[in-house]
Amino acid sequence: MRRRISEKGEEKPHLRGIITNFYEEKGQVLIDNEEDNGVESGPILISLHTNAELIIEGETVTVPLDETLVGRRADVWIDEFIAKSRPPQTKALKMVIH
Structure with missing residues (x-):
């Protein structure tokens, strides 16, 4: 099952938190x-959308997600749907790693 995310406040990240694991x-x-x-708080699995923008420490990069990101803070703008799985899953349109 999928849930549509409101497009209000596009400037503010939809998700924000610490990356706790890499699969x-x-x-x-x-x-x-x-x-x-508008999204339930708690763990959520994030993958990158095909045309996602990944910014690590202020620099736009073209590398895949990896284990070096665990423990770092991330701001994430997501695709319009979140799969209601356990944990929920979605695709990032933009991810900023601090």
Whole structure:
């Protein structure tokens, strides 16, 4: 099942939190979401959308997600849907790693 995300406040990230794990087989990171923004708080799996913008420490990069990101803070703007799985999953249109 999927849930549509409101497009209000596009400037503010939909998700924000610490990356707590990396799953190499699917190229996903698990973020412990700290924001509510209409999305249930808690862990959420994030993968990059095909044309996603990935910014690490202020620099736009073209590398895949990897284990070096675990423990870092991330701001994420997501695709319009979140799969209601356990944990929920979505695709990032933009991810900023601090």
